[in-house]
Amino acid sequence: MDNKQKRTFQPSLFERAGIAIFRTINKHIPWYKLPGLLGAFNLSALRMELRAYNLHDGYPSASPHHGNPQDVPMEDKRYLKARHSDGKFNALELPLMGCAGIRFGRNFPRSECQKPTEEELWTPDPRLVSDKFMARKEGGFIPATTLNLLAAAWIQFQTHDWFNHEMVRALSGRIFLD
Amino acid sequence: MKLPKSKADHDDPDYVNCPGYKNVNTGWWDGSQIYGSSEAATAALRGQHPDGKLILTEEAGGIFLPRDPDGNVLTGFSNNWWIGIEMLHTLFALEHNTLCDMFRKSYPDWSGYVSRLAF
Numbered sequence: 001m002d003n004k005q006k007r008t009f010q011p012s013l014f015e016r017a018g019i020a021i022f023r024t025i026n027k028h029i030p031w032y033k034l035p036g037l038l039g040a041f042n043l044s045a046l047r048m049e050l051r052a053y054n055l056h057d058g059y060p061s062a063s064p065h066h067g068n069p070q071d072v073p074m075e076d077k078r079y080l081k082a083r084h085s086d087g088k089f090n091a092l093e094l095p096l097m098g099c100a101g102i103r104f105g106r107n108f109p110r111s112e113c114q115k116p117t118e119e120e121l122w123t124p125d126p127r128l129v130s131d132k133f134m135a136r137k138e139g140g141f142i143p144a145t146t147l148n149l150l151a152a153a154w155i156q157f158q159t160h161d162w163f164n165h166e167m168v169r170a171l172s173g174r175i176f177l178d
Numbered sequence: 179m180k181l182p183k184s185k186a187d188h189d190d191p192d193y194v195n196c197p198g199y200k201n202v203n204t205g206w207w208d209g210s211q212i213y214g215s216s217e218a219a220t221a222a223l224r225g226q227h228p229d230g231k232l233i234l235t236e237e238a239g240g241i242f243l244p245r246d247p248d249g250n251v252l253t254g255f256s257n258n259w260w261i262g263i264e265m266l267h268t269l270f271a272l273e274h275n276t277l278c279d280m281f282r283k284s285y286p287d288w289s290g291y292v293s294r295l296a297f
Contacts, residue, residue, distance in 0.1 A: 085216055090206060100203060100204050104205050110196040149262055156258070157267070161211030161255045165185070166185040167185060169182065
């Protein structure tokens with residue numbers, strides 16, 4: 001297992017300076033209280049910081065999984081300005097980044113996410129966790145008064161096209177709960 | 179209750195130590211729930227309309243998303259469907275088609291194929 005996974009995105013010296021400056025400013029003033037243009041630069045710095053230090057590749061290395069311009073040529077130049085529905089060409093140097101059919105990025109490096117044993121996986125048992133946290137306590141139903149079902153619909157609508165793992169379709173691959 | 183298992187991605191030999199799973203959707207916030215996660219899906223949802231409009235069906239009572247013969251809704255991503263999610267998918271499809279009309283009126287010489295809501 002590689003402990004030093006190579007980052008897909010490395011901020012330049014200039015970008016790292018921007019990240020450091022805005023970190024200092026943000027200790028006193030959050031980005032949304034800065035004047036418009038400065039706030040926009042602050043957001044850009046936050047984006048670079050999160051991308052560099054908080055987003056890790058789902059693969060051990062970018063090559064060959066994220067592709068390159070030689071192997072994945074852009075068949076139609078209109079995708080320089082229009083979205084490709086497969087999710088390709090958002091990054092021209094890594095044309096397959098984030099496209100349908102490749103792994104989703106993660107917030108922890110792979111070296112910190114070793115596969116658990118069966119015992120670790122079932123301890124604590126998900127059912128126990130569910131019973132402890134989801135059980136309705138004495139006093140019964142507590143209504144949510146600050147939001148309605150549309151909030152759930154809106155959140156699902158915004159995020160349900162984000163990731164959906166490939167499933168084992170065969171019946172033998174299913175986990176049975178009873 | 180049966181839950182389908184995620185299929186482990188064996189494309190990389192290191193899956194034994196750190197498993198990975200393929201994402202069948204695009205990983206971007208790119209409106210793929212409306213337009214689908216492949217060029218073919220988008221083309222099917224748009225039909226042959228020259229302005230790139232999404233196909234909607236007009237029935238008594240209003241305009242609805244199209245459905246297949248089994249009654250499943252035809253949209254970009256239709257897992258875990260319920261009335262709330264149908265409302266929002268319909269709303270955004272209508273918004274898409276309204277903007278197509280607006281752009282056609284303002285820019286008669288544009289090709290319709292590229293039009294797509296931006297998120």
